[in-house]
Amino acid sequence: MSVSAKETQRHPARPEPRPGVLAISAYVPGKSHAAGVDKVFKLSSNETPLGPSPKAIAAFQSAGTNLQDYPDGSSTALREAIGKAMGIDPDRIICGAGSDEILNLIAHAYVGPGDEAIHCAHGFLVYKIATLGAGGVPVVVPDREDLQMDVDAIIGAVTERTRVIFLANPNNPTGTYLPFNEVRRLHAALPPNVLLVLDAAYSEYVRRNDYETGLELALSAENVIMCRTFSKIHGLAALRIGWAVASEAVIDALNRIRGPFNMNAPAIAAGAAAILDAEHVERSIAHNDQWLSWLTTELTALGLTVTPSVGNFVLIHFPKTPGRTAAEADAFLTRRGLILRAVASYGLPDSLRMTIGTEEANRLVVQALSDFLSGAER
Incomplete structure (x- = not known):
């Protein structure tokens, strides 16, 4: 057996990461795009709708x-x-x-x-x-x-x-x-x-x-x-x-x-x-206060459960009933250009997380979920 053949037997064919590295599930951020939709509202990453100072x-x-x-x-x-x-x-x-x-x-x-x-x-x-x-x-x-x-x-x-x-x-x-x-x-x-x-x-x-x-x-x-x-x-x-x-x-x-x-x-x-820039921060806080409360009230009125939130997002829970699940709601919203965050990787497969967005985005999500739950356009 040649020296090179012996070396191949003793060592892996390529560099190997240390034990445990390949067992890590890489972080997957919230999606950003909806195919075939002209205007997309990204509400999946808890970004501020007011932008930076x-x-x-x-x-x-x-x-x-x-x-x-x-x-x-x-x-x-x-x-x-x-x-x-x-x-x-x-x-x-x-x-x-x-x-x-x-x-x-x-x-x-x-x-x-x-x-x-x-x-x-x-x-x-x-x-x-x-x-x-x-x-x-x-x-x-x-x-x-x-x-x-x-x-x-x-x-x-x-x-x-x-x-x-x-x-x-x-x-x-x-x-x-x-x-x-x-x-x-x-x-x-x-x-x-x-x-x-x-x-x-x-x-x-x-x-x-x-x-x-x-x-x-x-x-x-x-x-x-x-x-x-x-x-x-x-x-x-x-x-x-x-x-x-x-x-x-x-x-x-x-x-x-x-x-x-x-x-x-x-x-x-x-x-x-x-x-x-304290004034810009205060404007962002005021916007969030207004629409966090509004969204929680409106989503609850649709019959959905919303975990009380103090952040710039809400966690919305969906039933397991076929036709009303979180995965189906996610697909329905995406077709309308409304991108929320599926949170199955967080151990919450029946929920979606929604960032507090602009007035337009917030109202569109509530209307879309109303249509979804009523069976419209399904």
């Missing part, structure tokens, strides 16, 4: 005249703008290419092979992906029947191998939230070596007196990090901007594995302008 657009365009230079590797202008808006020391802030990058940095910094990371059954899919990507073991905790997160179940799932708990508050795709006394109760029950990740991507939309983002807890506790995004209320999803605040030790660890130029210059400039 004009000031953010101007900053982005200005930064585009100097693309030959590397960006600031520390995202200084963005961190300082966030610090000014939030009253935070910029040194306690880390920025990333969307909060997705920060979630992955957390997993790679604190979760190793065999370590456990806890997330809720209907939580953001990236938590599981990040955990598996780091070689860890995802521990899934069931939610309550009302789709609220179960603090006692989370506490009960903590073991000696637990390193991270991912908690979206408010949660996507359910729209539910935990009052902050419950978050504090959870934190108080955790060993000091377990990092509590408070994912507050939708926090700006919440209008509840018993809700807090987790900022103060992240600033005062050694084992809490709060993550935020510019993709939702700030309307900068295309630029991929996220940020987080935590103890100096946690921020230092994440910066050690963060890419040296993980934020591009136009994103830094646009993000800094966006977070300081």
